[in-house]
Amino acid sequence: MHEWAVAEGVVDTLLELGKKERAKRIVRVKLRVGELRQIERDLFEFALRELAKGTIAEGMGVEVEVERSVMCCRVCGFKWSFDEVKEKLGEEENEAIHFLPDILPVYVKCPGCGSVDFEVSEGRGVVIWSVEMEK
Amino acid sequence: MHEWAVAEGVVDTLLELGKKERAKRIVRVKLRVGELRQIERDLFEFALRELAKGTIAEGMGVEVEVERSVMCCRVCGFKWSFDEVKEKLGEEENEAIHFLPDILPVYVKCPGCGSVDFEVSEGRGVVIWSVEMEK
Amino acid sequence: MELDPRRVAVRKMLGRVKRVVSVVSTKGGVGKSMISVTFALILSRRGYRVGLLDLDLHNPSAHVILGECGAPSEDRGILPPEVHGLKFVSIVHFSDGRPVFLRGGEISDTIVELLSVSQWGSLDFLIVDMPPGSGDELLETIKLLQGLEVLAVSTPSKLAREAVEKMVAMLEEMGVRVVGVVENMVPPGSLGERDERVLGKIRFDGRVEEAIGKVEELLSTDFAMDVERVVEAYLRASNIRRGVK
Amino acid sequence: MELDPRRVAVRKMLGRVKRVVSVVSTKGGVGKSMISVTFALILSRRGYRVGLLDLDLHNPSAHVILGECGAPSEDRGILPPEVHGLKFVSIVHFSDGRPVFLRGGEISDTIVELLSVSQWGSLDFLIVDMPPGSGDELLETIKLLQGLEVLAVSTPSKLAREAVEKMVAMLEEMGVRVVGVVENMVPPGSLGERDERVLGKIRFDGRVEEAIGKVEELLSTDFAMDVERVVEAYLRASNIRRGVK
Ligand SMILES: Nc1ncnc2c1ncn2[C@@H]1O[C@H](COP(=O)(O)OP(=O)(O)O)[C@@H](O)[C@H]1O
Ligand SMILES: Nc1ncnc2c1ncn2[C@@H]1O[C@H](COP(=O)(O)OP(=O)(O)O)[C@@H](O)[C@H]1O
Ligand SMILES: [Mg+2]
Ligand SMILES: [Mg+2]
Numbered sequence: 001m002h003e004w005a006v007a008e009g010v011v012d013t014l015l016e017l018g019k020k021e022r023a024k025r026i027v028r029v030k031l032r033v034g035e036l037r038q039i040e041r042d043l044f045e046f047a048l049r050e051l052a053k054g055t056i057a058e059g060m061g062v063e064v065e066v067e068r069s070v071m072c073c074r075v076c077g078f079k080w081s082f083d084e085v086k087e088k089l090g091e092e093e094n095e096a097i098h099f100l101p102d103i104l105p106v107y108v109k110c111p112g113c114g115s116v117d118f119e120v121s122e123g124r125g126v127v128i129w130s131v132e133m134e135k
Numbered sequence: 136m137h138e139w140a141v142a143e144g145v146v147d148t149l150l151e152l153g154k155k156e157r158a159k160r161i162v163r164v165k166l167r168v169g170e171l172r173q174i175e176r177d178l179f180e181f182a183l184r185e186l187a188k189g190t191i192a193e194g195m196g197v198e199v200e201v202e203r204s205v206m207c208c209r210v211c212g213f214k215w216s217f218d219e220v221k222e223k224l225g226e227e228e229n230e231a232i233h234f235l236p237d238i239l240p241v242y243v244k245c246p247g248c249g250s251v252d253f254e255v256s257e258g259r260g261v262v263i264w265s266v267e268m269e270k
Numbered sequence: 271m272e273l274d275p276r277r278v279a280v281r282k283m284l285g286r287v288k289r290v291v292s293v294v295s296t297k298g299g300v301g302k303s304m305i306s307v308t309f310a311l312i313l314s315r316r317g318y319r320v321g322l323l324d325l326d327l328h329n330p331s332a333h334v335i336l337g338e339c340g341a342p343s344e345d346r347g348i349l350p351p352e353v354h355g356l357k358f359v360s361i362v363h364f365s366d367g368r369p370v371f372l373r374g375g376e377i378s379d380t381i382v383e384l385l386s387v388s389q390w391g392s393l394d395f396l397i398v399d400m401p402p403g404s405g406d407e408l409l410e411t412i413k414l415l416q417g418l419e420v421l422a423v424s425t426p427s428k429l430a431r432e433a434v435e436k437m438v439a440m441l442e443e444m445g446v447r448v449v450g451v452v453e454n455m456v457p458p459g460s461l462g463e464r465d466e467r468v469l470g471k472i473r474f475d476g477r478v479e480e481a482i483g484k485v486e487e488l489l490s491t492d493f494a495m496d497v498e499r500v501v502e503a504y505l506r507a508s509n510i511r512r513g514v515k
Numbered sequence: 516m517e518l519d520p521r522r523v524a525v526r527k528m529l530g531r532v533k534r535v536v537s538v539v540s541t542k543g544g545v546g547k548s549m550i551s552v553t554f555a556l557i558l559s560r561r562g563y564r565v566g567l568l569d570l571d572l573h574n575p576s577a578h579v580i581l582g583e584c585g586a587p588s589e590d591r592g593i594l595p596p597e598v599h600g601l602k603f604v605s606i607v608h609f610s611d612g613r614p615v616f617l618r619g620g621e622i623s624d625t626i627v628e629l630l631s632v633s634q635w636g637s638l639d640f641l642i643v644d645m646p647p648g649s650g651d652e653l654l655e656t657i658k659l660l661q662g663l664e665v666l667a668v669s670t671p672s673k674l675a676r677e678a679v680e681k682m683v684a685m686l687e688e689m690g691v692r693v694v695g696v697v698e699n700m701v702p703p704g705s706l707g708e709r710d711e712r713v714l715g716k717i718r719f720d721g722r723v724e725e726a727i728g729k730v731e732e733l734l735s736t737d738f739a740m741d742v743e744r745v746v747e748a749y750l751r752a753s754n755i756r757r758g759v760k
């Protein structure tokens with residue numbers, strides 16, 4: 001699962017940050033992961049903890065919050081969220097979106113007007129929301 | 136001068152808004168005009184008042200504020216404003232930017248790193264900032 | 271509250287433009303620009319009032335095909351210059367021929383700016399030469415221009431045909447009016463083969479390259495003869511009788 | 516505070532990739548995809564470890580030229596499939612061949628996503644097939660990939676040459692390493708003419724179209740022979756001795 005790759009990016013970013021801030025220890029991190037990623041949370045948290053072993057982040061507290069998605073149509077202004085359309089998608093389509101959230105308009109049209117020209121204004125990214133460090 | 140075209144867009148938008156809100160009169164409008172547009176303010180305000188004649192916006196108060204520009208480089212993060220680079224530009228270049236503010240990177244590079252990949256985060260648009268109406 | 275007065279301005283500026291036809295393709299180099307310019311010139315010679323808008327901001331070429339670009343003047347907006355009978359607007363009027371590097375957000379914004387100040391006046395047709403692909407230029411014009419018509423250009427190449435058909439199907443699903451697919455650069459021998467799916471075929475014509483920049487020469491090529499047939503098929507398909515405006 | 520962990524991931528994922536060469540042009544249809552694929556195949560046959568990344572999201576065509584696209588597997592990221600000896604990543608792995616309509620912001624984001632999870636491993640070269648133009652794809656890769664090299668493709672057409680030269684000059688002003696301009700679709704007779712400004716010329720070869728999708732046939736064309744000379748000029752210009760990795 002590519003949860004490991006995402007987790008690796010997070011841990012590396014934390015370690016870079018820790019170095020820059022001359023932290024002794026990274027105590028806790030809060031992450032927001034977009035709903036579109038359909039991430040396996042247990043696996044993701046496990047990967048984060050495993051990858052932190054032997055670093056200043058070893059044993060850190062991990063909080064992962066799933067950010068609900070908001071899509072906003074650029075043509076008609078209609079707003080909707082992924083769970084309203086998810087069921088109509090096949091397994092392979094969900095798998096593609098899991099890897100590449102931006103590909104959503106390839107599989108989904110605006111329920112309001114049928115356009116593929118919509119923005120994913122929330123629920124797409126992986127964001128390090130807060131970091132607690134010991135200096 | 137194309138100030139008239141911009142003014143026409145503003146007045147038409149105000150009248151649409153007035154109609155939608157069933158206003159009897161448009162009393163006052165505040166506009167923010169991006170510095171990059173190098174607009175002739177007197178001419179612009181004159182055009183606004185002329186175009187408003189015979190409409191519910193006739194005699195409205197007009198306040199035009201010039202919004203200072205902020206450019207932000209996507210590569211190196213450097214920030215600067217138009218007045219730091221304006222003097223190096225020729226008359227025709229300024230004329231082109233006056234018409235099409237987005238064309239700036241054709242004539243100006245990031246003073247920090249030389250890239251043309253920068254964002255004009257402020258000072259580009261024409262924004263109707265507030266409208267006072269009598270209902 | 272924030273209101274963008276430019277979008278209202280666009281509607282007004284295009285208020286007396288009867289039809290807007292965008293020439294699109296998934297691929298570059300299939301002849302969008304050659305066809306746009308020739309299509310516009312032929313309509314103009316038939317007595318229609320025609321504008322030509324080059325929206326390929328990274329690679330404007332309509333002015334090269336026309337051989338000149340003219341200079342806009344100002345009067346309550348931008349008055350497009352007349353170039354060989356066409357009202358012509360291109361980024362080259364503002365970029366001075368320099369290379370244009372712009373991200374999508376700025377491309378969309380540029381299109382809104384251009385259309386909010388260009389005084390087209392009364393036009394029967396505004397032909398829009400588009401860049402390849404289905405990015406900001408295409409999405410923003412669909413959003414901005416109600417009733418936009420699309421003419422898609424393909425070639426017999428394996429790399430073009432299927433992709434263009436899929437693009438067209440998607441545009442139709444989105445409710446965009448596709449007036450047809452034109453197949454360009456067809457080997458001269460196979461022109462005769464009928465194909466229900468295409469509005470017209472245009473031969474590969476070795477004289478085209480030499481005629482770039484020379485409008486009279488261009489209009490005398492076999493290429494232009496074939497584009498003329500496409501114009502006729504287009505007018506027929508849209509119930510516009512010849513000569514009647 | 517908001518931090519984007521993907522950008523750090525990109526750096527790591529490309530950590531063992533020695534050189535990234537983007538094949539660019541102002542124009543479409545000049546042969547970027549044909550040259551990218553052939554260039555990559557030739558390097559691979561010479562024993563280099565080569566990846567091929569198709570970033571023409573609106574019009575992916577490398578998989579059509581290769582005749583297959585393979586399927587990525589997952590292991591701490593995406594493992595690119597081996598296609599004719601190349602590690603291959605394309606949007607088609609995710610779009611299922613459907614049409615892709617994306618604005619610039621989403622294009623940039625897609626590129627960051629793709630590169631943040633693709634496990635290239637150790638590569639001597641990553642060849643990137645780019646869309647035409649100077650938009651998000653080009654600007655985002657310049658921003659993302661330190662040390663990016665650019666190979667620009669032009670043709671003898673009036674519509675290509677000057678524009679490509681201006682684009683290249685601008686890239687150099689921006690500090691991007693341009694390894695050279697390749698002139699494609701040169702009439703076979705004029706191949707001999709020397710031109711200081713070009714890294715190499717590639718003949719127009721009527722067999723190319725037929726060879727799309729058939730790698731061995733493609734590599735036996737005059738076209739491939741000319742691309743091979745470009746590969747050699749490129750390796751020479753960059754001081755890479757033949758066979759030495
Ligand atoms: N029917 C044709 N026969 C021969 N050459 C053509 C034909 N149509 C276009 N060309 C040539 O193909 C090239 C690309 O055409 P262009 O209009 O610039 O394509 P696009 O706008 O789709 O990128 C030009 O050099 C042009 O001279
Ligand atoms: N040297 C050449 N001789 C003949 N045909 C060519 C040559 N190079 C490219 N082509 C043809 O030109 C078309 C466009 O090539 P492609 O690689 O898709 O261009 P781009 O990627 O720049 O859009 C294809 O149909 C291809 O078969
Ligand atoms: Mg979209
Ligand atoms: Mg820019």
Ligand SMILES: [Mg+2]
Nearest residue numbers: 302303326331
């Ligand atoms: Mg073109």
Ligand SMILES: [Mg+2]
Nearest residue numbers: 547548571576
């Ligand atoms: Mg290509």
Ligand code: NI
Nearest residue numbers: 001002003589
């Ligand atoms: Ni996964």
Ligand code: NI
Nearest residue numbers: 136137138344
């Ligand atoms: Ni003016």
Ligand SMILES: [Zn+2]
Nearest residue numbers: 073076110113
């Ligand atoms: Zn909608």
Ligand SMILES: [Zn+2]
Nearest residue numbers: 208211245248
């Ligand atoms: Zn910079």
